[in-house]
Structures are given as C-alpha cells and as structure tokens.
Amino acid sequence: MGMTGAGKTTLISEVTGLNMNIGHGLKSCTKEIQVATMRIDGYEVHLIDTPGFDDTELTDSDILIRIAGYLVTDVRLSGILYLHPISTTRMGGAATRNLKMFQNLVGKDNMGNVKLITTKWAGVTPEQGQLYLKELVGEFWNSMIAAGAHVERCDDIAKDGKRIIQTILKTSPVTLRFQQEIQDGLQPEETAAYKVVRDGLDELQKKYNRDIQRLQEQL
Secondary structure, eight states: OBBTTSSHHHHHHHHHOOOOOOOOSSSOOOOSOEEEEEEETTEEEEEEEOOOBSOSSSOHHHHHHHHHHHHTSSOOBSOEEEEEETTOOOOOHHHHHHHHHHHHHHOGGGGGGEEEEEEOGGGSOHHHHHHHHHHIIIIISHHHHHTTOEEEEOSSHHHHHHHHHHTTTTSOOBOOHHHHHHHTTOOGGGSHHHHHHHHHHHHHHHHHHHHHHHHHHHO
C-alpha cells in the first residue's frame, strides 16, 4: 500500500518478473486490485497490489471500497508493505490522511506484520535521504514503529524487494482491524479506516465553503 507513485506496482513487477500495469506519466495506472503469484524459498507467495491513494481519477473512498471488496473475503495477510518515496520532501494533507487511514485499516495489534519501506533513493543525495528518513521515523512513523512496525530501505528494487518479502515468509497471518470490524457486523463505511476518509472529505468541503465565502466578501 501507499500513495500513488510510491513504486508499489514496480516492486511487484521487478520481484516477480511479471508484466504489471505500471504508471510512468502524471496519471496513475493501478485502478483495481492486482495479484501476482510466485514461489520464494519454497513458499507460494501472493503479492497484492492496491491502487494508490490521492489518485488522479479515483477518490480515496473509491479506492478504499476496492480494497474493502478484497479484504472482506477470507484472505489473511502475513505482511503489509507500506511504500513511501524518500524523494517526497513534504508530508501534505493527503499523505498524512493516507497514513492515518492505513493505521486504522491495519490496527495497532497487527503492526508487527508491517514493513515501512522507503523507495526512490536515487532521487535524493545520501544526506538528504537520511534527513528525510529521520523526520519520517521521528514524526510520522513513530507510533507504528513503537507498535512493532519495521523500517526497510529499498534501493535495488528486485534484490531488496525479494529480501524484504523473505523476512515475512514465516510470519503468522493476521486479521486486520478492518476485517475484524466487518466480521463484527459493521458496514465498510462504518469502519475506522473509512471514517478517516470521510473526515478528510468533510474538511475539504469546509475549506471549499470558506474559500467561497472569502471570494464573495471580496466582490
């Protein structure tokens, strides 16, 4: 999982050698859940590629509904990889909201199965990269790390991607918080993850109303 352009589809393509639908322009390509299957060290591994949040065409609620449609099946995940491009120098509102949504989707008790992966190190100097990583770890990822999430660096996509996947091969699968909420009888729009998306939409509506009011006052 991760924001649009983080390199999720590229990682799966490089590790598996399969021809996934990768975006290289300004528009994102992954619109639906994609699953790639391969064998690593004798294990059958299913890599699930999700659409990125802050998409150029889909709303965050559209994307969450697609992810929800997959998670309401009997699937249980051994590892959840959250990708973040280290070359992104600012955590804007969409990125911060996506991170909060991710935490509510997974649940604090399942953070031991989470890998926080930085990508696109070639886009920064080593000094810049370390500075941005320190900020991510200290200000944005600290609560997830405290709950058991692991930080990984992905330089060589194929090599590091496979290495990271190998670290979760023997990890026991978990039921995500979102899945547990559905099992407890909640509708997708009643879950904690969806509430984050809805709150973001409400805030955008409030900002829109404030901007309209200011424009009217200037006329």
